[in-house]
Amino acid sequence: xxxxxxxxxxxxxxxxxxxxxxxxxxxxxxxxxxxxxxxxxxxxxxxxxxxxxxxxxxxxxxxxxxxxxxxxxxxxxxxxxxxxxxxxxxxxxxxxxxxxxxxxxxxxxxxxxxxxxxxxxxxxxxxxxxxxxxxxxxxxxxxxxxxxxxxxxxxxxxxxxxxxxxxxxxxxxxxxxxxxxxxxxxxxxxxxxxxxxxxxxxxxxxxxxxxxxxxxxxxxxxxxxxxxxxxxxxxxxxxxxxxxxxxxxxxxxxxxxxxxxxxxxx
Numbered sequence: 001x002x003x004x005x006x007x008x009x010x011x012x013x014x015x016x017x018x019x020x021x022x023x024x025x026x027x028x029x030x031x032x033x034x035x036x037x038x039x040x041x042x043x044x045x046x047x048x049x050x051x052x053x054x055x056x057x058x059x060x061x062x063x064x065x066x067x068x069x070x071x072x073x074x075x076x077x078x079x080x081x082x083x084x085x086x087x088x089x090x091x092x093x094x095x096x097x098x099x100x101x102x103x104x105x106x107x108x109x110x111x112x113x114x115x116x117x118x119x120x121x122x123x124x125x126x127x128x129x130x131x132x133x134x135x136x137x138x139x140x141x142x143x144x145x146x147x148x149x150x151x152x153x154x155x156x157x158x159x160x161x162x163x164x165x166x167x168x169x170x171x172x173x174x175x176x177x178x179x180x181x182x183x184x185x186x187x188x189x190x191x192x193x194x195x196x197x198x199x200x201x202x203x204x205x206x207x208x209x210x211x212x213x214x215x216x217x218x219x220x221x222x223x224x225x226x227x228x229x230x231x232x233x234x235x236x237x238x239x240x241x242x243x244x245x246x247x248x249x250x251x252x253x254x255x256x257x258x259x260x261x262x263x264x265x266x
Contacts, residue, residue, distance in 0.1 A: 002179050003196040007172045008115045010058065011206040012199075013074045014042045016190045017059050024061075025186035027070050029162040030147060031109055035068060037061045044071070050090040057087060062106065069106045074113040078224070081148065084112045085127060088146050110146045115169060119247045123153040123166070229256055 005012045017023050018040045027035050044060035059072040069091055073084050088110040095104040127146040130138040151170035154163055168187045171177045172194065179191050192198070199207075225246045232242045239253050248256075 002177050002191055004172050004175060004177055004191055005194045005196060005199050005203075005207065006175055007074075007169050007190075007194065009207045009210050010074065011203050011210065012194050013113075013115075014059060015203065016193045017072060018042050019189075019193070020061075022186050022190060022193075023059065023070075023072070025184075026072075026162075026165055027109075027111070029165060030111060030149070031070070031145075032161070033068060033070075033109070034066075035061065035063045035070065036065050037063050046090070046094050050093050051086075053086065053090075055087045055090040057091075064106075067106045069108045070111065071109075072111045072113065074115060080112065080114065080118075084110060084148075085146055088127075088144065092144060104144075107143045109144065112146065112148045113169065114148060114150045114152075115173065117152040118148070118150050121150075121153050122148075123150055123155060123158045124148070226252075226256060229253060 007013050007016065017026065020037055020040055023040045024035045024037060027033055039061070041060045042058065044057040045054055049055070057071040058074055060069070061071075062069050071087070071091060073087065077083055088108060091108045091110070092104050095106060096102065125148040128138070129142045129144040131141050132138050149162075149166060151166040154166045154170070158166065164182065164184055164187060168177070168182060168190065172191075175196075177191055179188060182188055182191075225248055229242050229246050229248055229252075232245070233256075237245075239250060242248065242253055243250060
């Protein structure tokens with residue numbers, strides 16, 4: 001067994017996946033693409049914001065020879081599907097030089113690793129930007145794709161070529177991994193890089209900061225969900241529908257009802 005820092009934290013995720021050999025191995029197994037890169041940029045942003053948002057990429061690598069951009073994001077937000085699709089589009093639009101040519105020189109792939117899970121509880125979800133006919137046959141015109149990967153929901157249907165990556169990421173979240181159950185050298189190298197005794201004081205401090213930021217974000221998210229649930233109650237929605245649409249548990253909804261009764265009694 002090995003004591004490791006959790007890949008839930010951005011500073012730790014970047015420490016491991018900013019290594020070109022690990023980044024390219026992960027991309028190869030998920031996208032079946034062989035990248036040729038010398039470095040991986042962290043906190044990448046473009047000189048000029050695209051639209052009104054200054055998109056920032058956790059991990060960004062550009063393979064000019066094979067005309068490919070891949071960025072990896074890992075944070076979970078309430079709007080992560082829309083947020084990271086926006087980032088994906090920004091990486092496409094940033095390549096536009098003039099109105100004479102709308103064809104980006106580089107293909108763009110975005111991999112979003114949702115270490116905290118997702119309301120849809122799917123192991124993999126894909127946005128495929130290609131045009132398709134009415135029979136669903138792609139026209140091979142637009143290659144860009146976004147992959148949302150949730151290690152928490154891996155199953156026997158998860159593609160075998162990257163199931164072990166997702167299992168490894170999920171395995172680190174409690175701080176302990178049994179490295180003897182893994183055989184892929186890049187994954188074993190991830191475990192070595194994030195071993196507890198390899199974490200610097202600066203990285204450890206950043207982990208504590210992220211933990212506090214995540215707690216605040218979750219508290220705000222919970223307030224929003226409770227507000228929506230209250231409004232749905234007033235509109236006459238049943239508990240099952242409220243739970244499905246807000247992601248709240250039945251116990252959360254029950255406590256909400258009890259708090260309303262208490263406020264009336266008071």
